[in-house]
Amino acid sequence: MEPSKVGNMLTHQYVINDPLHQVFNAVNAISVQGYDEQRRVIYWNKGSELLYGYTKEDAIGQKIEKLIIPKSMCDLVISAHSDWIEKGIEIPAAEITLCKKNGHDISVFSSHVMFTNQYNNKQMYCIDIDLTDARKAQAQVTLKEKMLETIFEAIPDLFFLMEPNGTICDYHTSNTSDLYVSPTQFIGRNMSDVLPDDVANKFKTHISKALAQEKMTSFDYELAMPSGLLYFEARISHLKKPNQVMVIIRDITEQHKSDQIIRHQAYFDSLTLLPNRFLSLDRLSQILVEAERNDEKAAVLFLDLDDFKKVNDSLGHEVGDKILVKSAHRLQQVLRKEDTVGRLGGDEFIILLRGLTDHQDALAVAENLLNLFRQPFKIDRRELILTLSIGVAIYPKDGCCASDLLRSADTAMYQAKALGRNTYSFFTPEMNIVMQRRFEIEEQMRGALERNEFELHYQPQMDVKSASIIGAEALLRWHNPVLGNITPDEFIPIAEHTGLIVAMGEYVIEQALSFLNLWQKSDLNNYTMAVNLSPRQFRDNELIPFIKKVLSDTGTRPTTLELEITEGVLMSGQSYIHDALISINALGIKLSMDDFGTGYSSLSYLRQYPFDVLKIDRSFINGITINKADCDLVKAAIAMSHSLGLTVIAEGVETKEQLQLLERLGCDIVQGYYFSKPIPAVQLLEFSTQIHR
Structure with a gap:
């Protein structure tokens, strides 16, 4: 069908x-x-x-x-x-x-x-x-349960379910060794009975906060565990419907250690481990609050290592760093526990003295520091003596806030430098005039090259036997519309400090060689031009390429250029110094050792490097006619130089008697006010024309 x-x-x-x-x-x-x-x-x-x-x-x-x-x-x-x-x-x-x-x-x-x-x-x-739909929902619930299980197992956090009164109902952990006590000792018990009092009180406070604010709260705490002191972060949330509290705990020990390292790096100098500028000034502010409250005095000592830059440039930064570390140890030796010594940067340190009753207390510390630094530093089988210049400012006389006191102490330190170094100076209002001058020079120096404020003057160099001009030394001069004429003794150290000396040095080389080319063509003489190189210029990778370019651009023969360097440049033994000198010699440029006798005076440098000229410093020439020691030294220097095939130039010749004695001693070339002061290019052209008539 x-x-x-x-x-x-x-x-x-x-x-x-x-x-x-x-x-x-x-x-x-x-x-x-x-x-x-x-x-x-x-x-x-x-x-x-x-x-x-x-x-x-x-x-x-x-x-x-x-x-x-x-x-x-x-x-x-x-x-x-x-x-x-x-x-x-x-x-x-x-x-x-x-x-x-x-x-x-x-x-x-x-x-x-x-x-x-x-x-x-x-x-x-x-x-x-x-x-x-029910199956899908059930599958999602099952998946979420599995996900939660996996997450719980993967996360190293501890999870606790508590009653609002702190009774622990349940927990979860992927590692029971993370627990402070075993589960049998805390399930069903109040956390106050399990944790140390200080930690339990933190939990009570933050549970109350979570219940009142209805949002997550967090805090850190520490516990002494079998593995050592550990640090934890607790996060607490209120679960409304069951009216229970969820606590999530994370071990933050490694993070805490990292934070401590970061904090230490933020507040302490990495080389000397002393408080850095930030922490030092923060402590100074605290000291001033205490001093005002207790009607006491406080002092700030601003310290600078004398000639550290010369040693750092000459012997290298590794030696310089060792000196700074040893200096930090010495400074800490003379201080009380309540005082602070910090490093501001470079070779500058600060000492903070609290609870003073009289400025004599600061004076005693300054004298102790000077005596301590008169002992030589023993660095890599060398004995080096670096003295201190110290500026002292007293609260509240010299400033009522940290920045004012630091500025006053810094100003006083520069006064100590001006007094000859290896001394201290207390701040006076008159010092601000000196510092203001320094700041004005530094401010005006920036952009001075672009504004064409610099000019080269040239001091003639004379052949002793023929009394004829054979060349000149290029010397930088500066006239500023705001400050007027500024002497090299003022602006060269500032240029070295700021790094502007590199650009200024390039300007000198360029201008000097351009003039030399003109000068040689004007009367067909093979004149030479001496130019000073600073230690800072040797650290410039573009020095040799720049010299090559200027020689090429001006059509100058390298043999007519003479580069003057001081002995201090050579002491570092740095490879870049050696390479630069070899490159200079390979170009055919003459090398001159400047200011001989005033520096470290190691004769080995004259054999080690390809020098052509030795210049005897004016401080010895000044006394040769009246001081037998000076005369003997100059005589020995000339004889030694000739034996090495070097030409000798005497600087600072100012009298006929000096010239005659130098001629008898066999000096080759002289320069000084007896013949001419440094003069502009136009006047040098006239001077050389008159000499050769």
């Missing part, structure tokens, strides 16, 4: 259930199917069509196992249906997986009910509820 005919016959046979069917037809969200005793479909509502994909026409008259029952379940379904029909054993409600028309599985919650109609035929109705 065709399914449609079977369906019509079955529908008529079970017409008794029309009112029930009308109810089921009104509910699309639930699948309801009716079956006869042979498991043939007698009813299939709209919900079943939507759930399984079979229309009512498709389903009516079909057996259930042919429609939605998986093959693996067919025997079980047939058996269970028969047991209910024949034995009255009900089919229990259950979650089962059935088949849709498209072959896909679908999870449902299936309930069953059995009726007996007027024909005494049994008919079963199945009510199925789609569990797809």
